[in-house]
Amino acid sequence: MREGAADNPVNPEVCPALYRLITAHGKPIDACLGVEGLPQSATGQGTMFTGVNCPAAIGRHQEGFPGPALRKIIEENNIFLELKKRGKKVRFADAYLVDSADELALRRFKSVTTVMALTAPETVSTVSDLIHDNALMQDLTRETIQDRYPDIPMIHPQRAAEHLFRIARNNDFTLYEFFQTDVAGHSSDYARACAVLRLYDLFLASLVRFCEAASITLVMTADHGNIEAMNERGHTRNPVPFIAYGPKGRQLRDQVNSLADVTPAILSVIHCKE
Ligand SMILES: [Zn+2]
Numbered sequence: 001m002r003e004g005a006a007d008n009p010v011n012p013e014v015c016p017a018l019y020r021l022i023t024a025h026g027k028p029i030d031a032c033l034g035v036e037g038l039p040q041s042a043t044g045q046g047t048m049f050t051g052v053n054c055p056a057a058i059g060r061h062q063e064g065f066p067g068p069a070l071r072k073i074i075e076e077n078n079i080f081l082e083l084k085k086r087g088k089k090v091r092f093a094d095a096y097l098v099d100s101a102d103e104l105a106l107r108r109f110k111s112v113t114t115v116m117a118l119t120a121p122e123t124v125s126t127v128s129d130l131i132h133d134n135a136l137m138q139d140l141t142r143e144t145i146q147d148r149y150p151d152i153p154m155i156h157p158q159r160a161a162e163h164l165f166r167i168a169r170n171n172d173f174t175l176y177e178f179f180q181t182d183v184a185g186h187s188s189d190y191a192r193a194c195a196v197l198r199l200y201d202l203f204l205a206s207l208v209r210f211c212e213a214a215s216i217t218l219v220m221t222a223d224h225g226n227i228e229a230m231n232e233r234g235h236t237r238n239p240v241p242f243i244a245y246g247p248k249g250r251q252l253r254d255q256v257n258s259l260a261d262v263t264p265a266i267l268s269v270i271h272c273k274e
Contacts, residue, residue, distance in 0.1 A: 007231040015197040017205035028239035030258040044223030045112035051263040088172035095135035161206035185226030217246035
């Protein structure tokens with residue numbers, strides 16, 4: 001969004017694949033959800049993955065880790081549970097640095113996606129999945145874990161796309177969460193934002209080609225704005241892109257106007273098992 005602004009690194013020179021997805025297969029959707037204040041991660045993601053307007057439900061935008069009220073909404077129902085009820089195979093492709101879902105459950109602080117994944121523990125990816133290229137790191141290249149896991153080789157973003165594609169082909173619904181764009185947005189460092197977007201774009205360009213060849217629908221969105229306005233330090237009230245590319249693309253875009261529409265729209269296009 002914010003087409004042409006000088007402090008917006010989301011432009012065709014920096015990230016051509018992402019820019020093309022936004023302009024040709026995306027639409028701007030609302031992330032403010034009618035609640036005062038800046039949109040934040042916990043309520044934004046909670047809304048995205050439950051279809052419940054979470055900031056309205058708890059009375060404010062909540063950042064970081066969801067509190068008890070928000071956790072309850074996510075634990076009661078979410079897109080993973082709904083798909084499971086419909087007999088669908090679901091995977092959360094981001095690897096956790098644990099050996100099992102039980103170990104993950106012991107963590108004191110849990111993000112929205114962690115709370116959600118633990119409601120359907122078979123969706124959780126572990127270190128072993130990562131070693132077998134059956135999961136991705138949240139940084140794509142595994143650079144951030146080289147100190148801790150020197151035996152797990154770094155990979156090119158295009159290789160990460162190959163891994164995600166393979167996982168997606170073996171499941172009905174695969175989720176991958178990438179938040180380095182938000183981290184870069186908070187840094188107010190334009191060069192750093194460009195570097196993250198360039199890396200992400202290499203991944204996306206490959207992923208789009210794989211999805212196209214296999215008729216897989218690729219859906220992308222964000223819980224709030226940030227990186228598109230590098231002159232502002234934190235999150236923004238700007239609309240976020242909702243991208244739906246592939247066989248169900250138009251059908252999905254037609255149904256989604258805010259983060260609260262994402263889960264209902266995806267559920268409506270994934271058909272029930274015969
Ligand atoms: Zn943030």
